[in-house]
Structures are given as structure tokens and as C-alpha cells.
Amino acid sequence: MNIGAASEISLLPVKTIRYYEDIGLVRPLRSGNGYRDFSDTDLERLKFLQRARSLGFSIEECRELLSLYEDRNRASADVKAITKLKIQEVDRKIAELQSLRKVLTTLSEACHGDDRPECPIIEDLAGGLVQQFDMDRDLT
């Protein structure tokens, strides 16, 4: 199967699939004309990757999950551990965003929002009226 068909079935863009090959996440064979030739197994991997990425697992986590996926002797506890870490990460991000939202709405509500120049939002950015909102650097 050519890359175009693999893309449609896996829901991954063509460019992304080629990138995944570059970084060794999938290794399709090549046909005589040099085209990539995706086997059913390759397709499984691609679909797996699409799903895992959409669930917010990083490429490296995907790599780990893939190897667990293909390890017949894996312990489900290993997979569950990764997932739990991911949930904690998601929780942290949600908390950060909620805190951020609070500051932004406070500022927005304090601003009359007309054509006069006085603006509490700008004043806060300049002077830090609202106490420092210290965010994690990776608000990813």
C-alpha cells in the first residue's frame, strides 16, 4: 500500500508518516519504484500512533507504548503507570489554565473597554497590580 492510502486509513498526514519513518517509528519496505510499501503491520503501528498522539502522548512515550504493544510479555501495570503520569500531567495543565483564566477575566472585567486610553489590563501588565502569576514554563 502506498503512502497516500496509508495516510487516509491511519488519519495521519503524508508528511507526518514520512517524519515517523525518519525517526524510526515505522519502517515500511520499498517497492521496485522506490515508493514506500506499507504492510498491515505498518498500518497498525500508524493507527496506534495516531491514537496515542491524539491522547497527548509524546513521541517518546509513543515509542515506549509501541514497544509495550509489541511485547507479548508486558505487564499491564507498566502501561497503566505511563497513563497515570499522563493524567497527572493533564491535571497540572488544567489547573494552570484555570488559574490563568481567573487572572485574565479579573483583568477583563476591570476594563471598561471603551475608546478612552485608561486600561487596567495594560496597567497590570506594566505594574503587576494583580499578584504575580507564576506559571510553569511548559504550558504545553
Next chain:
Amino acid sequence: MNIGAASEISLLPVKTIRYYEDIGLVRPLRSGNGYRDFSDTDLERLKFLQRARSLGFSIEECRELLSLYEDRNRASADVKAITKLKIQEVDRKIAELQSLRKVLTTLSEACHGDDRPECPIIEDLAGGLVQQFDMDRDLT
């Protein structure tokens, strides 16, 4: 004032300040020895940037906010509009993450997490038992 002091006061890393100069967000003068010499105005800009970035505004948004900051004739409505857009963006991200969290906990709870290989999480990644969770591509 040298870059080290400016870094301490503005809470921005030295590297970041140099980067901000590169992209034209701040333009400190130079002393005779070639060192950057930050004026009080430069410091104000840096503090403004630190705060705006920590509130999740992108560099380009910061640039726009800075120019509003320095525009004596700005309308507060302009600033409020940017802020409201940012709140909507934050809301979208929170919703995405909450939906993601739900899928992950469902999976995690379904997994017994022992040393046997059966694992509903992996099975889902492979087969998509839980319906497709379609995320925005920028889960930033």
C-alpha cells in the same frame, strides 16, 4: 544597567532578553565596552514582557500589547478585545484537556494494572475501543 541586573529585576533569563533584542522587542543602548546598557524604559518593557508572556500571550501578541502600552491614544477596548480572545483560547484548551482526561481515566480504570499482559489501554490504542477523541492539533 548590565544584562545580568536587568535579568534579575525583570525575572527573565539573560538568554531570553538577548533573544528579545534579536527580534526587536527591546533595544538597549551599548556601553563603550560593547555591553548592553538597559535604561529604566527598557526595564519597564522587559517587565511588561515577562508578565504578558506568563499570562500566555504569544510574542506577537506581546508586540501588539507593547505598542498599545506605548500609545497614549489607544482605546482600552482594543486591549480588552485581545484579552477576551485569549480567554476564549484558554477555555478551548481547558475543554480539550478535560475531554482528554476523561478518556485517559476511563482507560486507566479499565486496566487491572498487574503483571499480566492483558491491557485495555493498549487494546484501545491499537483498536480504538473508545470512540475517536479528536483533538485540536495545537494543544499548546
Next chain:
DNA sequence: GCTTGACCTTCCAGTGACTGGAAGCCCTAA
């Protein structure tokens, strides 16, 4: 005067996970 160490400079490369584009080969149908 010399050394040490902190601080400063520039420049280049790398991060994550793609994405866009150019140049060119391959395949099929009309």
C-alpha cells in the same frame, strides 16, 4: 602586575513535532 572568576559578547545548533516548498521521478488515462 598578575591571576582568578564572574560577567559579558557573538555565533551556531538543537529542541518537538511537524509543515511547506522546490525539484524531479513514476504511473495511468485520454
Next chain:
DNA sequence: TTAGGGCTTCCAGTCACTGGAAGGTCAAGC
């Protein structure tokens, strides 16, 4: 034979930094 679409590789760009190398500057202590 030509047109088109699909495929290939390679290079560069995204965002917002961050790390590191190589080297200049400054102040303090001996």
C-alpha cells in the same frame, strides 16, 4: 504524447527559547 496526480528527497521554517563554544572585560585579591 501529454496532462495530472502521486511519489521521492532535501532543505528550510515554525515557536520561543536554550545550550554551548570561543573569546573579550572587569573587579578583587595577592
